[in-house]
Amino acid sequence: MGDTTPPPPPKGKENGPSSVHCPMLTAMNYTVWAMRMKVVLRVHKVWDTINSGVPDEDKNDMAMALLFQSIPETLIMQIGDQETVKAMWDSIKTRHLGAERVREARLQTLSVEFDNIKMNESNSIDNFAGKLSSIASKSASLGEVIDEARLVKKFLKSLPRSKYNQMVDSLQQVLDLNKTGFEDVVGRLRAYEERIREEKLQGGDQELNENITGRVKFGDGSFVQIKGKGSILFQGKSGDQDFLTEIYYIPELKNNIISIGQATESGCDIWMKHDLLTMYDENGRLLMKVKRSENRLFKIRMKIGAPVCLQSKIEDDAWRWHTRLGHINFELMKSMAKKDLVRGLPHVEHGNQLCESCLVGKQTRCSFPATSSF
Structure with a gap:
């Protein structure tokens, strides 16, 4: 067979x-x-x-x-x-x-959280989008799905208007929000956020590292979260500019706090007598002179400095020579002019200022030591 x-x-x-x-x-x-x-x-x-x-x-x-x-x-x-x-x-x-x-109680709680959530000024687009996605995922796991159109509209509505007003208005006019995906909108806002951050860094407002995190503890046992570390360019009453480096970015603080210990570590000279505090930098320039307040704090209003755009100052002889000499600081230029070390170098009366190229090229640094220890 x-x-x-x-x-x-x-x-x-x-x-x-x-x-x-x-x-x-x-x-x-x-x-x-x-x-x-x-x-x-x-x-x-x-x-x-x-x-x-x-x-x-x-x-x-x-x-x-x-x-x-x-x-x-x-x-x-x-x-x-x-x-x-x-x-x-x-x-x-x-x-x-x-x-x-x-289940119904949890859904009600999630619904209230979804309706009330707002993005803070200190939050990033990714962070806030993650919070919305988390709420949507929890709701879906309980049997109630939040459709993408509702998620997109809530996302745009919850952004801080002072920071994203122009971008939100543009997206609302160009896109059909009922047919646009949530990830698409988040991607557009993320690109806009990155562009704004780059412009701030190029403008010298603040060279910020958001990868550094942690928390600061106060005397009462409370904590605040650190969201980054960077440098701030500030301007004194005389017009001189200087950097505060290694500054923690703490959005929860309403006022900036300068550590005297950190200032002395960076070379500052601090004098305190009676109710007056004076601070000098390592070159002997006066940085601040503050009178003690009633609550025994030294309060001062500091002006954030802005680097000078060389394109707008190119007609100024001092700025032109600053460029020719490789972006050296104005104190050195002033000394060179007094000693007639460079032919044609004009007399400099500028304060200690910085330009955009100095910041981008990271030319600002401490002086080399007179002697080496090894």
Whole structure:
């Protein structure tokens, strides 16, 4: 006898009831589980034994077998002695009514959080978008999906207007927010945020490293979070400019705090007598002179400096020579002019100022030591 080939399975058999899988009941998915199980029981033609309580021993056994496949073992031990599948179904429903109320309460809490969330000035686009996505994910896991159109509109509405007003208005006019994806909008705002940050760095407002984090502890035991470290260019009353380096960026503080210890470590000379504090830099220039306040703090209003654009100052002889001599500082230029070390070098009366090229090229540095220790 030759080899025999078994007949092919009946057409459509793989799509029959045996290929329908039962969902597993968990502590938080009762509503969705019940909807799916109704479909499974209808496919197997046994839902009427639960819905109407029709006595049918074969259907009752089939429905009970399906339920046993869709509930955890601990629950089987608790309700497995029920004689009818209807009694078993009702027992599962009763046990999970409390869980359903918990689910609804959590959804209500998430809804309030979603409606009230706003982006702070100190937050980044990625950070805020992550918070919104987290709320949306939690809501979806509880059975309520926040559609992308609602997510996009909430995202744009919650941005600080003082910082993103122009970009938000442009997106609202150009894009159809009902058809635009959430990630698309986040990507556009992220690119805009990066461009603004680069412009600030080039303008010398603040060379900030957001990778440095931590927290500062105060005397009362409270803490504030550090969001970065950088340098600030400030201008004195005489017009001189100087850097405060290694400055922590702490958005929660309403006022800036200068550490005297940190100032002395950077070479500053500090004098305190009676109710007066004076601070000099390592070259002997007066940085600040402050009178003590009633609460025993030394308060001063410091003006943030801005680097000079050479293109706008190129007609000035001093600035032109500053460029020719490789962006040396004006104190050195003043000394060179007095000693007639460079022919044609004009007399310099500028304060100690910095230009954009000095900042970008990182030409500002401490003087080389007179002697080497090794």
